[in-house]
Each structure stands twice: as structure tokens, then as C-alpha cells.
Amino acid sequence: MERLRTLPGDDVRQIMWRFADRYDLQMVVQSSRSVARTTAARLVADGARNTHEWTPEKAELLKAFDASGLTGMFMEPEQGGFLAGPKNLAMCLVAFELSWVDGGAATCNLATDLALAPIHERGTQEQKDYYMSKCVPPQPGEDREVWRGAFALTEPLPYVGVDTGVVSGKVRIDEWKEGEEPMLQVEKRGRFITNMAFANFVTAAVNTDDERIKSSCMVILEEGDEGTYDPGAPTLKMVHQLSATNDPVLSLKVPASRIIGGYTVQDGMIVPNYSHGEIIAAVFQRTRIPVGVMTSAKLLSAVEPVIRYQRGRFRGGESKPGTPRYELGLQQNEDANHRLLDVWSTGESMASLGFAAGRMADDFDPIEKEKERIFAEQEIKGPRAQMKALKPKEQDAIEMIQLRAKPEGDRDQARLDALEADPLVQYSYLSAMSNVYIPACKLWNTGYGCQMMREAVAMMGGYGITEDCPGFLGQKWMDAQLEATYEGPEVVQRRQLALSMTGPVFAAQLTAWIDELRLHAQETPGRGHCTLATAFELWAWTVEHLQSAKDPEGKPLMHGRRQGVTFALADALAWLVAVKCFMDDVDELAEKGPMNAVVAEGLDALVDFFGDMATWQAARAAGEAGRVAADLVFGYILHPDCAGECCSADAAGNLFEGAEAFYALRRKVDAAVAGARLAKDRAAADLTKVMIPEALDYPL
């Protein structure tokens, strides 16, 4: 029985990534795929990446985005768009499809959305209507140019990559006539600003340089404003060359109405309604997700070209059709298939995590707006006051998680319904979860994904680093390096994860996950649920232990400054959460697949294949979590006189209190990977039989 007949198609993906009932999103997928595999692919194949300049050839991408409908995707229907409601999942799908061919093309498409995001999240209604409408392609009968935007946060060297709280762009009052709107003088030098070569407007973060302006803010700068609007020189980057990246110089006089979110005048002072930090927090919360998805697309897109290369590897020699050497090429060797499976299973986990984060952000958007509305009604202002008001809701969120985890007949359904209907409880839950999912996605997908992309390139041998490598794998590997730094370098994600992973709401969810995975393990044994549950247990035990553990100098280990501890735990958690998302997707496929006529055919076999892949990935993640846990639990214990005795099996239990429990869990993790290599063997063997198209669907 063939378990993997063809590579998974749209029908399978729509179920796994939960948009089978969203034909609007399916349309978006088709549109972006069409641009990716024609215009973008041709540009890469023709060597358009070989220059830093924004060329007329590269500008064809913008026309393609307009013609395919992608440009207007971010806007609401009343602003000229076509998708109503939150668009995080939609943006993830577009990023995935474009990055399947070229990450720079994806960035180019997403950059105007990023520029609009501050306006979308915190802008006044007038600002939203004006700028969103300008950025939609002209409708029939209209004669106008489409506006493009750029987002300017980072600063000129040497401040690149500094904390987002430190902004050297400045704003001061240039002129404020009695009864008139104040005019502002904005000074901003950007660095690594995407879309800047052709942007008509810039949303820029600036700090106050005037005692009459209370705080930092974000302002909108237009190319027609009085002063200097210099796009600057192209950034000499080696990656994502299909996006325009410049270092602009902006010195402009603009009306105060350009402050994003508006302002009030209090005691003769301009008080922006939102500081730049508040806006950026709202923006980055969401826009990090598509970047993580971009890298996942690279890995999944590598599978087919690598198989094609492996099978054809010896055809130029003496081998004849029908012989194993001719038909299988390098796939005769276990190592080739095993390594490719590592790439594939990593890509699956990355994509599952990314799309889960995207869906979560879609759920979160309306809840967050409702929370803002409720707090405005109750006149609860400022982050501290809001946190205080939300504190009691944490307990409710924990109760909601615990009730959800119970079987339907055994729980107080009325209470659960009441909790689920409370927007503040939902806010408390979703913010706790997304504060783990989103940084985990950005951190692990881009960071570890980049390492695995190197594996994919290596499987192509010398061909991988040539310009005509099928699937552009070499370019994708290089591009992945940049994705790891987009929207905050890895350390930013680790910091956020370190703060959020120890929260009580997430801890409650983790406990519920462990129970749920154990239950799944009983219902569908052999799909890695048990392995993952045990690894989660070990991780949770380690966190709890480290929270009270101290180093030989008596200093606490679980502390904001002990990044050697917290960051390592964050990395390990990202591995585990990614596999959890992958398993959820495989379970969803098993459950919903029978209802789809196309997928139903051969579904059990396909689920078996995915199940084996998830089992193997769970074993890898458990191994990583076990290694990190052991490093941290033992690594901070001093044993200078060790001569081989203190860490022997008998003596090791004395190294710290509770060691026996740790050993028991570690043994459990080791034992829980039983069968994982067999699962890998089966899935790897499937790779040798899967049918692939005769030719890549985009050019060399």
C-alpha cells in the first residue's frame, strides 16, 4: 500500500491549516502562487537578484501584486479590499506561497502592509480610511497611482538592532499658530528600510525633542511634504534582493494630524494618544508570524527538488532505465532519505506552528478590540491599570482551560460557556498563549529552519550553491539568514518567551496538553503523542526546579539576567510547541479528511505517513528538550573534585534535591522515543516511492 502517493496537495493543506471552509483564503493562495511561480520565479531565474538597485524588472513584481489582487488584501472591503476581518492567516498564506519561490518577493509584498500596520492598529479612522484607500489599486474608472509605504523603525549605524525603546529619530514643534494645527519638524534617518526605493509614504518612529510634545510617537511622512524626502542609498545586502531596501534621510515638516492615533492638547502640550512603543508592540505582536511562515515554506519547497535531484543523480552514467541505480539514484541510500525526512519534518512543524500562530492572532484581534472598548468604557487607562484589572481574569482563564480539558459529560458546561463568553477571560487566555506561540514561531522557524535549509542545500551537493539549483535552494538558504533577524533579532524573541513561558495561564494549558496527549496516545498509539507528553513533563519539571534552584554562589538560576538558563529553556519549548502544532494538524487531517472526497481516497495511508513523521519529529524535540534540561539541572552544580565518582549512577542522586524524580523523567523520555527510528525508516522509505511532477512548476 502506497502511503504517500503524491506530495500533499491543496486539499490536504487546507484541512491541516484550517482554511478548508474559507474560499476567500483559497483564492488568496491561488493568486499568490500564480505571482510566485511566474513573475517572481522568472526574476530569480534571470538573475534579478544580482543587483542591490531597485530595477524596472524588479518593479514588475509590484504590477503583478496589483494585477493578482494581493495589494488590496490587507484592506477592508469598504477601503477597497476584499477580505473582511482579521488577516493574519491570510498574510501567512501569502507569505508562504511567495516564499515558496522567493523570500524577497514575499517581503516586498508584505512591506506596505507593515507600513500600514501602525495605522491599522492604532490610527484614527480618518488616517485609516485615507491611507488604506490610497494603497488599493485603482478600481475600474479610477485614474490614480497606487501608493506604497515603508516602515521606519531602526536607526542609522551604529544603533542598528537596538532595543525598540531607544529611538533616535526626533520630532519637535516647528510652528504653532494660535487656533491652528501645530506643524511638526521630523528628523529621521532609517536603516534597512524595505520598500523605500519607491515608497510614497513612511510611518516613522520618533522620540520627542521638544518639551511641548509629551512622548515619543509614530508619524506619517509623505514624499510631497516640505523638506527632504531622500530614499537614500540601497542597502548592500546579500539576501532578499527582490525587495527594495534603502537607508533613507527624512527631514520634513508635517501637520500634527500625522501623528498616528491622534493627539490631545493638554496645558499647551501635545500629548500623543499612543507612544511609539505602544504602537510597535501592537504591530510586532502580529507581523512576526508571516516571517516565521516564510522560512517554513523554504523547507517544504525543498522536498520536491531534492527528490528530483536524488533520483536523477546517476542517470548521466551507465545506468539503464528500470535499474535501481537509474530509478532511485541517491535514494538507494538510507542516509539521503533520512536527511531529507529531517528537513521535511522540520518544515512541517514550522508551518504548523506558524499557521497556528496566525489563526490565534485572528482570534485575538477582535478580542483585543473588545478589551479596549470595555476598558475605555470603564475608564481604565494605561498598561499598568489594565494589567491590574486583568489579573483576576487569569484565574478564570485557568478555570476555563481546566474545564475544557474535562470530557463533555463531566464538566460544568454552563460555567464553561460563561467563561468562554467573557472577552476579558478570552483576552487573558489568548494573550498568554500568543505570547508563547508568536515568539516561538519567529525564533524556532527562522533560527533552526535556517540550519535545516543548509541541510537541504547540502543534499544537492555542489549543485546546491549554484544559481541554477532547482528550487533556488541556495538563495533560500541565504535568505533564511535575514529572516532570523527580521522584526527583532533572535534575542528579542527569547526574551519575550522567557517572560511568557512561566506564566500561570500557559502552565495550566501545558498541564492540559499533557493530559490530552496521553489520551491521544491511547486512542492512536504510535503517533508520537506519548513522546511529546513526556518531553513536556520534563520541561515543566525543569522549569519548576530551576525556579527555586540556585548556583554555588547562592544566586537564583531562573532570573531575567540568567539568559543562559531562560533562553535555553525558551529554545527547548519552541521545539516542543512546534511538534504539538504538527500533531494537532495531523489529528485534524485524520478527523476531517474523510469529509473531503479528494482527501478521503488514501487518507489512512497518508495519515500514517504524517504520523510517522510526527513521531520522528517528537523524538527529535524530546531529545533536544532532554539535553537542555540535563544541561541546566546539572550544569550549575559545582563539583570541582569530580574524579568520576560523583556523577556515577549511584552517586548522582546526591547532586541535588529531587534528582531521583529528574532521573525518572529522563528515563521516561528516553524510553518514550521507542519506535521513533522505525517510524523514520518507514517514512523515509515512502520518499523513494512518492510521485513527483516531471518538471518543477517554476523555471530554473
Place this chain on the structure above:
Amino acid sequence: MSYHIVVCGSIVPDPLQTLEPVTGPQGPALKNEMMLPAVLDPWAGHALYEAANLAKNVPDSKVWLVSLGPKAKLQQVMMNVAQKVPFELVVLDGPSGGFTEAEEVAAHLAKAIESIDGLDKSKLLLFGGWQSASRGTGAVMQIVGETLGIVDQFQGVDKLEPQADGSMQVKERMEGGSYLVSTLSAPPAVFGWATGTLPEPPNNPQVGMQNMRFIMPAIQKAQPAQVGAAGVEFKSVELPAQRRETRVVKDVPAADIAREIVDWIKG
């Protein structure tokens, strides 16, 4: 004068996939047919885009797309096609692998066309591809036309131009790169399109959203169409053996490439 344009156009398995004939329980089929991605038949695509353009330029005209194919696959393909041009979909749920008799397919198509509400046969322009990428008998459109009693038929059409007096000028392909130019006084008529003159229209998601509101229900209530090749025995079915000798070359003048091809043909 307005037109009621019915386009017969379905989907075909993506030719980029390995299309391997096998013998299934119901006779010949393609290996893993349901798993193969599908695309709109390119000839049908030309017919649809020409129809939409004609309808756009002639007020009060309307376009229907009648498709015979697996409905789940049709839904996927329509996610893309529906964004291009406005039309109303009529779905017949049946196979698309190409192992069907032209007569059976044509009979189902004709019946579906007959059942379209509000279709005015005096305004009917029946469009389709003159061939199909799945199995090009070149006969389906002719039989559909005959069944519906339409005797004015044109095949290999590349251009159709309404004239001021209500007539239409038709350009059909002939051998040697020439065209046969005919004048049609009035509908109804059948047009088997070659490649036409229009490029694939750009996406318009608003059109897509509008179309999909009607396409999804149409797919849901698709009638099963039993088409096959009953009574026909396939002694053997095979694809032409693939022969690909690829060289990647760059910066070679077109003349040199042409010369090499000519040399190769001459052997």
C-alpha cells in the same frame, strides 16, 4: 443585440504530473487520479476569457460555464478561475481523466445546457475548446451543437468580432497558418476556440468573491453524470514515451538555437 454565452469547459489533470494510465475497477483511469492536482483545460480557458470579453463589451450579455468534472477538484480550480471573469457555473459531477466517449460527454453537456434557467437559445453562442488537454477528440463541441440543433459551427476559432449590423465575423484556423474568415448573420452558433487573441485576465478578487457566492452552491448541488466508455475496450493505453535531453544554456542568440533545432530535425 445581447448574447447568452455558454462555455463548455472543464478541468484536466495537471500535465506537469506523471499521468500514468492504469486499469481501475471502472476501466481505464489515471494512476492516483483523485490525488492529482487539476487545472482548467487551456482550450476551455481561452473560450471562457473570450466569452467574458465579449459579454463585457455587449450590454446585457451573460456567461455560463458548464463543467463536467469531479466536483471537489472543480472547487479547487474555481478558486483561481473565478477571480478572472464573471460567470455563472453549472456543474456536472463526473470524471475528468480523459477516458470517456465524446458522445456521452456531449449528451450530458447538452442536457445541462437545456436545463439552464433563463437561457434564450435565440441569443446562444456555444463556446468551448476545439480540443482538450485530457483527450482531444475534437468532437464534443460539434455533438453538443448538433444535439441542441445548432448547425452553424466554427472550429479552431481565433477571433470573433460582432459587426454593426448584428452579424459576426469569425476567423478559423486553416493549414499553413492561414485563416478562413466567415460571416455569421446571427446566433445561435458553436465556436470551438483555438488560442483566441486574449491573454489570461488579471485577478480581480472582488469578482472572485462575487462569483464564489454562486459557485459554491452550484458545486454543492452538482448532479452526478455517468460518463465513461461503456462498451469500448481499450486494448492498451500508454502515454508517449518521454524523451528529454536537457541542456541548460545561457546567452545563446536565437538564431543559433534555431539553427541547432533545424539540424536536429534534419537528423
